[in-house]
Amino acid sequence: xxxxxxxxxxxxxxxxxxxxxxxxxxxxxxxxxxxxxxxxxxxxxxxxxxxxxxxxxxxxxxxxxxxxxxxxxxxxxxxxxxxxxxxxxxxxxxxxxxxxxxxxxxxxxxxxxxxxxxxxxxxxxxxxxxxxxxxxxxxxxxxxxxxxxxxxxxxxxxxxxxxxxxxxxxxxxxxxxxxxxxxxxxxxxxxxxxxxxxxxxxxxxxxxxxxxxxxxxxxxxxxxxxxx
Amino acid sequence: xxxxxxxxxxxxxxxxxxxxxxxxxxxxxxxxxxxxxxxxxxxxxxxxxxxxxxxxxxxxxxxxxxxxxxxxxxxxxxxxxxxxxxxxxxxxxxxxxxxxxxxxxxxxxxxxxxxxxxxxxxxxxxxxxxxxxxxxxxxxxxxxxxxxxxxxxxxxxxxxxxxxxxxxxxxxxxxxxxxxxxxxxxxxxxxxxxxxxxxxxxxxxxxxxxxxxxxxxxxxxxxxxxxx
Numbered sequence: 001x002x003x004x005x006x007x008x009x010x011x012x013x014x015x016x017x018x019x020x021x022x023x024x025x026x027x028x029x030x031x032x033x034x035x036x037x038x039x040x041x042x043x044x045x046x047x048x049x050x051x052x053x054x055x056x057x058x059x060x061x062x063x064x065x066x067x068x069x070x071x072x073x074x075x076x077x078x079x080x081x082x083x084x085x086x087x088x089x090x091x092x093x094x095x096x097x098x099x100x101x102x103x104x105x106x107x108x109x110x111x112x113x114x115x116x117x118x119x120x121x122x123x124x125x126x127x128x129x130x131x132x133x134x135x136x137x138x139x140x141x142x143x144x145x146x147x148x149x150x151x152x153x154x155x156x157x158x159x160x161x162x163x164x165x166x167x168x169x170x171x172x173x174x175x176x177x178x179x180x181x182x183x184x185x186x187x188x189x190x191x192x193x194x195x196x197x198x199x200x201x202x203x204x205x206x207x208x209x210x211x212x213x214x215x216x217x218x219x220x221x222x223x224x225x226x227x228x
Numbered sequence: 229x230x231x232x233x234x235x236x237x238x239x240x241x242x243x244x245x246x247x248x249x250x251x252x253x254x255x256x257x258x259x260x261x262x263x264x265x266x267x268x269x270x271x272x273x274x275x276x277x278x279x280x281x282x283x284x285x286x287x288x289x290x291x292x293x294x295x296x297x298x299x300x301x302x303x304x305x306x307x308x309x310x311x312x313x314x315x316x317x318x319x320x321x322x323x324x325x326x327x328x329x330x331x332x333x334x335x336x337x338x339x340x341x342x343x344x345x346x347x348x349x350x351x352x353x354x355x356x357x358x359x360x361x362x363x364x365x366x367x368x369x370x371x372x373x374x375x376x377x378x379x380x381x382x383x384x385x386x387x388x389x390x391x392x393x394x395x396x397x398x399x400x401x402x403x404x405x406x407x408x409x410x411x412x413x414x415x416x417x418x419x420x421x422x423x424x425x426x427x428x429x430x431x432x433x434x435x436x437x438x439x440x441x442x443x444x445x446x447x448x449x450x451x452x453x454x455x456x
Binding site for chain 1 (some may be wrong): 274279289291292293294295296298299300301302303304325326331332333334336339340341342343345347348349365367368370372373376379380383384385386389
């Protein structure tokens, strides 16, 4: 594979995926796409930029869909100022299948835009950092979702696009271990949903990250524990 | 069904669909979504506004994804200033399955955004004006596409969304006949891809529209023949 598109949020999973594609899979021309969509933690985009630069991408295209916050109004704690991002411990067990941090159909929207970007450039392979372990869960990060969305793309009468998610069966700790071996600088990643100056340590995303580094037996140079 | 979302471009098919949903299906609260995506024929949005008003929608949300033109750069005559929109007669037979007027993965992007809009508001039904007859063709307007994208949406762990495309097996002439019976004002629709002051009469979309009205045995108050 000579060219590929990667969805790059600037978090742990997608940053690791970027370096995995460049180094392990040896893809020469990697096209990274990131999204500004009214997320509270928009500082992740700065991290995406630094990771893209570090990996030596062919292009880093930041797609502005600021209108998304209005589209999903009232639907998610990640984009709606009036909805508090809860601590993980405050999310009831029965809500963890589709927690308040879920953004309505965001991931399909991102994949659709990444596919438009790829198709316009004649690129047929897209990498998506969906991963298996979540203390909470998202339907659009599963093998089922991947399989079915690839069935849609397969219908294209030109060159069909394939979404690859090599981490979809991995726990986050395994991704961290892989990234450390690849030399990923995790101080240059952003995870906290709250998007403050330093990671909060309590939101689902912070807790998951801390757990992954703990499980991997590694220091986290960019997590909440590293915050001053 | 008490509430539904409809994708409303301001063209013949989606405008007819809007009135069909309101009058024939009797849906009380219709939420129309339109998209500005760098299309040359952005004047269709004015027509969408007028149709939404005429139908008495609960909301008309125009979603701005101006960034789409950059995403699909070089990929479509509809969004790229440097690519000429050909007359239908100049599109070779072998290109008609995926002609220059095809916009890379635009329709999936629109459906994904419409689904985000619907999901955030607790609406589960979305109407999409895909139709069967085209002098040229689009993979993302077929029953296959619909079936497979609904398989994706069915995976949602909350309330799953269904995309309905009641016109998918209809020829455009049948849609026109239906719309005339419903009292749709076709002078208040826009079809021409070129987006000039008056319809060009030669682009694939103008030719298809003229053919549909001819086949329906009706005068077109808004088509190229009606242009001053």
